[in-house]
Structures are given as structure tokens and as C-alpha cells.
Amino acid sequence: MGNYILKVINLTKIYKTRRENEIKAVNNVSFNIKNGEIVGLLGPNGAGKTTIIKMICRLINSTKGNILYENDIKQKKRLNMAKNITCVLEGNRNVYWRLTVRENLEFLSIIKGYNPKKLKERIDYYIDFFNLRDKEHVIAGKLSQGMKQKLSIAASMVPPTKIVLLDEPTLGLDVKASYDMRKILKKIAEEENRTILITTHDMKVVQNVCNRIIIINQGQIIADDKINNLLHLFELKNYHFSIEGFITDEQRQLLNDIPHLEIKENDKNTEISVHIDKMSIFYRIVRVLENGGSIVKSIENSEIDFEKAYIEILGGIV
Amino acid sequence: MGGKWLLLKGFIKKERIEFSRYIFDTIVGIIVTLGLFLLLFYGISSLANNYNIGTTKSALVVGYGLFILYIGAYNSIADTIITEGKNGTLEQLYMSAYPFRWILIMKNIASSILGLILFVFIILITMLITGVSLNIDFFSVIPLAIITAPSFLGLGLIAGGLALVFKKVNGLLQILQFSILGFISLPISKSWVLRFLPGTLGTNMIQDIMVKSKNIFSFNFITYVELIGIGCFYLIIGSAIYNICEKVAMNKGSIGYY
Ligand SMILES: Nc1ncnc2c1ncn2[C@@H]1O[C@H](COP(=O)(O)OP(=O)(O)O)[C@@H](O)[C@H]1O
Ligand SMILES: [Mg+2]
Numbered sequence: 001m002g003n004y005i006l007k008v009i010n011l012t013k014i015y016k017t018r019r020e021n022e023i024k025a026v027n028n029v030s031f032n033i034k035n036g037e038i039v040g041l042l043g044p045n046g047a048g049k050t051t052i053i054k055m056i057c058r059l060i061n062s063t064k065g066n067i068l069y070e071n072d073i074k075q076k077k078r079l080n081m082a083k084n085i086t087c088v089l090e091g092n093r094n095v096y097w098r099l100t101v102r103e104n105l106e107f108l109s110i111i112k113g114y115n116p117k118k119l120k121e122r123i124d125y126y127i128d129f130f131n132l133r134d135k136e137h138v139i140a141g142k143l144s145q146g147m148k149q150k151l152s153i154a155a156s157m158v159p160p161t162k163i164v165l166l167d168e169p170t171l172g173l174d175v176k177a178s179y180d181m182r183k184i185l186k187k188i189a190e191e192e193n194r195t196i197l198i199t200t201h202d203m204k205v206v207q208n209v210c211n212r213i214i215i216i217n218q219g220q221i222i223a224d225d226k227i228n229n230l231l232h233l234f235e236l237k238n239y240h241f242s243i244e245g246f247i248t249d250e251q252r253q254l255l256n257d258i259p260h261l262e263i264k265e266n267d268k269n270t271e272i273s274v275h276i277d278k279m280s281i282f283y284r285i286v287r288v289l290e291n292g293g294s295i296v297k298s299i300e301n302s303e304i305d306f307e308k309a310y311i312e313i314l315g316g317i318v
Numbered sequence: 319m320g321g322k323w324l325l326l327k328g329f330i331k332k333e334r335i336e337f338s339r340y341i342f343d344t345i346v347g348i349i350v351t352l353g354l355f356l357l358l359f360y361g362i363s364s365l366a367n368n369y370n371i372g373t374t375k376s377a378l379v380v381g382y383g384l385f386i387l388y389i390g391a392y393n394s395i396a397d398t399i400i401t402e403g404k405n406g407t408l409e410q411l412y413m414s415a416y417p418f419r420w421i422l423i424m425k426n427i428a429s430s431i432l433g434l435i436l437f438v439f440i441i442l443i444t445m446l447i448t449g450v451s452l453n454i455d456f457f458s459v460i461p462l463a464i465i466t467a468p469s470f471l472g473l474g475l476i477a478g479g480l481a482l483v484f485k486k487v488n489g490l491l492q493i494l495q496f497s498i499l500g501f502i503s504l505p506i507s508k509s510w511v512l513r514f515l516p517g518t519l520g521t522n523m524i525q526d527i528m529v530k531s532k533n534i535f536s537f538n539f540i541t542y543v544e545l546i547g548i549g550c551f552y553l554i555i556g557s558a559i560y561n562i563c564e565k566v567a568m569n570k571g572s573i574g575y576y
Contacts, residue, residue, distance in 0.1 A: 015571060016569075016570075057409075057412075058413070059409055059412055059571075059574070060568055061568040078413075078417070079415065082413055082414060082415040082416075085413070086413070087409075089406070091406065093405060093407070094406060094409070097405065098339065099335065103335060106328075107328055107331075107332055110324055110325060110327075110328035111325075111328070111410060111411060111414045111421075112415050113324075113414070113416065139339075
């Protein structure tokens with residue numbers, strides 16, 4: 001059992017292409033998502049994000065593995081999925097271009113099995129939420145890319161499903177529309193009481209939106225943690241000590257076997273930069289300096305933003 | 319059941335909105351359809367001028383009307399998969415709360431209702447223009463047209479399944495369209511095999527009503543059993559092939575992947 005709403009177990013997808021080539025798009029991926037969590041699935045192009053999303057939505061058969069909903073309902077049947085999940089797939093094409101904003105929201109609710117007459121309040125609520133009121137009776141084909149994307153997401157919010165999947169919500173948007181979309185996502189994260197999984201290759205999209213990030217590369221999960229922990233991990237890594245005067249040879253020897261440590265001296269000061277992965281190493285350095293009587297003027301941990309962390313994780317440093 | 323009714327109403331509303339919003343396209347479509355037919359009609363008439371072709375002319379009018387009707391029913395399924403696949407809405411239909419086959423069938427019924435209206439309209443207009451007189455017993459024709467439809471639904475499911483797996487199937491779909499033209503114009507009196515082709519028996523019965531002034535009670539019970547049996551057969555075959563194609567597409571990840 002356990003307290004989850006979506007459970008992905010050992011999910012694997014191998015695409016068989018012509019000439020007996022095989023592409024392992026998703027490789028033994030497992031994660032649980034709790035009710036109300038907002039999770040970012042982050043990874044470069046071709047990492048397997050869309051494949052995972054489509055397997056959850058039952059648009060693609062998995063090669064191996066299971067997907068369960070709360071109460072351990074298996075997702076074998078498409079209808080189990082349909083009751084629980086709405087999804088916006090990548091690329092701005094999830095709505096009918098010949099129907100107006102409102103007609104789209106109504107028709108797509110019917111498709112999900114809800115009578116739009118009973119969802120009138122929700123439809124109006126989301127038209128306002130996504131700032132689409134003045135476009136309510138405009139056909140979707142005439143909306144800007146950003147507006148179309150907002151409409152697609154609105155359409156996924158109107159039916160009261162428990163889980164919403166958003167695949168690359170900022171893909172193909174210009175700078176301004178992308179900024180707008182990130183603001184909308186943040187608003188969704190703050191105001192919606194739903195479980196949301198957002199995939200993206202752009203860390204800016206998830207940085208201020210998701211409370212948890214799963215990083216995936218070449219079909220495998222390489223990190224899955226609270227965003228703060230991921231950042232913290234990197235804050236620990238780069239330390240910079242400024243020391244008045246010089247350190248002794250004995251101190252130098254004691255520090256010598258610490259990997260990724262660099263000592264620079266200028267005419268008055270010594271600068272020690274270090275890349276560490278355990279706090280114990282940090283304390284060891286502090287002790288060596290303290291015992292040798294060095295005067296530490298400052299300890300700084302270099303600014304690391306999530307972007308840098310992400311790139312480093314992908315580089316396989318962790 | 320309430321859900322399926324809601325779904326049907328939804329599709330009818332959507333068809334209606336698109337029909338009237340793009341009324342110009344609709345009218346152009348009807349004019350082209352009629353124009354092509356008149357060309358065909360007068361072409362054949364002048365060729366066969368020396369023969370007594372009164373019944374052939376009537377058969378031509380009815381045949382063409384039926385062709386328009388059933389090509390619509392057949393196209394609706396493959397077209398849903400191809401067009402919605404290209405537009406990117408196919409996945410949304412697939413993630414629906416209804417089995418996808420229901421979606422296809424409801425959408426088909428919605429566009430068939432439109433097709434039936436078009437059928438009646440085209441028959442009436444061509445009668446007017448060509449001076450051919452027909453037995454307008456729509457009370458007999460429409461139920462028969464509906465009982466005959468499952469055969470074409472079956473063909474549509476086959477075409478739709480192929481469209482799901484192989485993306486570039488336009489050539490194949492056109493071949494199937496031509497075969498439909500054959501199925502609805504072959505006379506079952508020529509050979510006993512012909513009646514078992516999809517839709518051939520039903521369309522022959524409709525021809526008999528409209529051209530030879532028979533009515534729905536002119537055929538015996540066995541014929542109706544046959545008609546329904548043939549419809550079920552092609553629908554089941556179509557569904558089975560569609561299911562296989564859907565499974566292949568889900569493995570390949572090619573649902574809506576244009
Ligand atoms: N339908 C498909 N058939 C064959 N290979 C595919 C298919 N879809 C995706 N792939 C391959 O699988 C890998 C993962 O793709 P995808 O899930 O789209 O990644 P992402 O969404 O993270 O960019 C890529 O190498 C891609 O080329
Ligand atoms: Mg993708």
C-alpha cells in the first residue's frame with residue numbers, strides 16, 4: 001500500500017525499429033508520487049520523458065513494468081487511466097482548432113465522460129484562471145501559441161481528475177509566452193490541489209514550480225529528490241576558504257590527499273578551493289586550519305543555481 | 319448508456335458547429351459532388367444513347383447516392399484517425415473515458431446522420447436535374463441503408479487500423495474507396511458469390527426498392543438474416559483487424575505520431 005496516488009514500477013520501453021535495431025528509451029524506471037505533489041520530470045531531449053508520459057496515459061505499451069494508481073488499481077485498462085488522469089502532450093496540438101475556447105473546454109469534458117452542463121462553474125473558473133475570458137468565443141486556430149497552450153492546460157484542468165500530466169508545457173513558445181507560462185504554472189502549483197507531473201528539458205520551468213524533481217537521462221533516473229536537497233547537495237560541493245597569511249608545510253601535507261582541493265597563494269593570503277561530497281571532509285579541513293593556528297577570514301560556498309546543478313548531474317559527477 | 323448518449327450528442331453538436339462555421343466548404347463540397355455526378359450521368363447517357371437505358375439511368379442515380387452515403391461512413395473512421403492524428407487531437411480521444419471504438423462509432427453515427435441528409439438531398443436534386451423518376455420510399459430505404467452500414471463500418475475499421483500503423487496509406491485508402499464503388503454497383507443476380515461482398519446485398523435491395531418500386535416487405539426473412547449476418551461478419555473482421563493494428567501501434571508508439 002503506502003501513501004501514493006501514482007506508482008511506477010520498473011518501467012521499461014524498448015522500441016523495435018526496422019533492421020532489428022532496438023532503442024531502450026526507458027530503462028527500469030521506478031517512482032511514486034504522493035497525492036498533491038507537484039513533480040518535475042527533467043531531462044535533455046531524447047531522455048525518455050514523453051515515452052514515460054505516454055505509457056502512463058496508455059498511449060504506448062510498456063515492454064516491462066507496472067503502473068498503479070492509489071489502492072493498487074492496475075492501469076491495464078485504458079478506462080482506469082481515463083478516470084484518473086488528464087494529459088497535455090507536447091507540441092500545442094491538444095485542442096480542436098475549429099472550435100472556440102469554450103466549445104473546446106466543453107467538448108473535451110464530454111470526451112472525458114463529464115457533462116459540460118454540470119461543469120459550467122469549473123469551465124468559467126478556468127477561463128478566468130488562464131486569462132482567456134476575452135478569447136472565450138474565438139476559435140482556437142486563431143489564438144497565439146501561448147494562448148493555445150493555456151487552453152490545452154485549461155482543458156486538462158476542467159475535468160476533475162486527480163492527476164494532471166503536462167509534457168513540455170513551454171516547448172515552442174517564444175520568450176515572453178514562455179515566461180507567462182512559467183507564471184501560470186507557478187499559480188497552478190500554488191492554487192491547485194492536484195497531483196501534477198510536469199516534464200521539461202528546461203530547468204527554469206520547474207525550478208520555482210515543483211517541490212520535487214526527478215532527473216532522467218538516457219532512459220534512467222539519475223536523481224530523485226526535493227529540489228532543495230538537490231541544490232543543497234551542490235552547495236556542499238564548492239567551498240572557498242580565505243586565510244590570512246600562509247599555511248605551514250605540515251598543513252599542506254595533511255590537506256594533500258583531499259581530492260579536488262586547490263591551494264593558491266598570493267602575496268598576503270592563501271586561498272583554498274575545494275570540491276567535496278561529504279561534510280566530514282569540510283570539517284577535516286576546518287580542523288587542519290584550526291590546529292595549525294591559521295586565521296580563516298571567510299568561508300564561502302560558491303553560488304550554485306539549479307541550472308548548474310542539473311548540468312553537473314547530467315555530466316555524471318554525482 | 320447515459321454516457322454514450324452524451325458522447326453522441328457531443329459529436330453531433332461538434333459536427334453541426336463545424337458544418338455551419340465552414341458552410342462555404344460544405345457548399346463547395348456539395349456542388350463538386352453534384353457536378354461530378356452530372357458529368358458522369360450525361361457522359362454515360364450519351365454513350366449509351368442507342369440502347370434502352372431507362373433503368374440503368376435510375377440505377378446510376380441511386381448508386382451514386384449510395385456511394386456518397388457509404389463512402390462517408392467508411393471514410394469517417396480512417397479520416398478520424400488520419401486527420402485527428404495530424405491535428406494532434408487523436409491522443410485526447412484515445413485518453414477518453416470511453417473505449418476508443420465507441421468514440422469511432424459515435425463519431426461515425428454523427429457524420430452518417432449528416433451523410434444521410436446529404437444522400438436524400440442529392441437524390442432529390444439529381445432527380446430534378448436529370449428528370450429520372452424514382453420510387454422515393456424513404457421509409458423502406460433508410461432502415462435498409464442503416465442495416466447495410468455495418469459492412470462499411472467494418473471496412474472503415476480495417477482502413478483506420480492500417481492508418482494507425484502505417485502512416486502513409488492514402489493510396490491504399492483510395493483503392494479501398496474504389497472497391498466500395500464496385501461493391502455497391504455489382505448486381506447480385508450475376509453470381510451467387512457477389513451477395514457476400516461487403517454491402518453488395520443491401521445496396522442491391524435498395525436499388526430494387528428505388529428503381530423497381532419494391533418496398534421493405536418485398537424481401538423474405540432469410541434475406542434479412544443474410545443481410546444482418548453479412549454486416550456482423552464484416553464488422554467483426556474489421557474490429558479484429560483494428561484491434562491487432564491498435565496493439566502494434568501501441569507497441570511502436572505510433573498512435574497519433576505523425
Ligand atoms: N515511436 C518511436 N519509435 C522509435 N523510437 C522512438 C519513438 N519515440 C521516441 N523514440 C526514441 O526514444 C528515445 C526517447 O524519446 P522521448 O521519450 O521522446 O524523449 P524526450 O521526451 O525526453 O525528449 C529517443 O531516443 C527517441 O528517438
Ligand atoms: Mg518529449
